[in-house]
Amino acid sequence: MLIRDSVPGVDAWLQSARAAIAAVGGVPAGELELAPADARTLLDLARVAAHDSGDRTNAPLLCYLVGLAVARGGVALDDIAAAVTREEPSRTSPGAA
Secondary structure, three states: OOOOOOOHHHHHHHHHHHHHHHHHOOOOHHHHHHOOOHHHHHHHHHHHHHHOOOOHHHHHHHHHHHHHHHHHHHOOOHHHHHHHOOOOOHOOOOOOO
């Protein structure tokens, strides 16, 4: 689960959080493995959400929505990232949520 170029303390915290999530969710911890490329993509999406929206709280919320789409819709993370960074609903359609 170590993420290349990351701080070891963050990795230890993330591994502990993953174990807790796995235990509560009844999911084997190995199924919650975070590949380095996926970690970079999620961090990039969080950065875009925080900076482009002007509200840092959008970063974790966007990552949660991305996780739901990947888990429930079977959409690839890279496809979601491309869609989010290509067109931001808040700027293209006034009624978008």
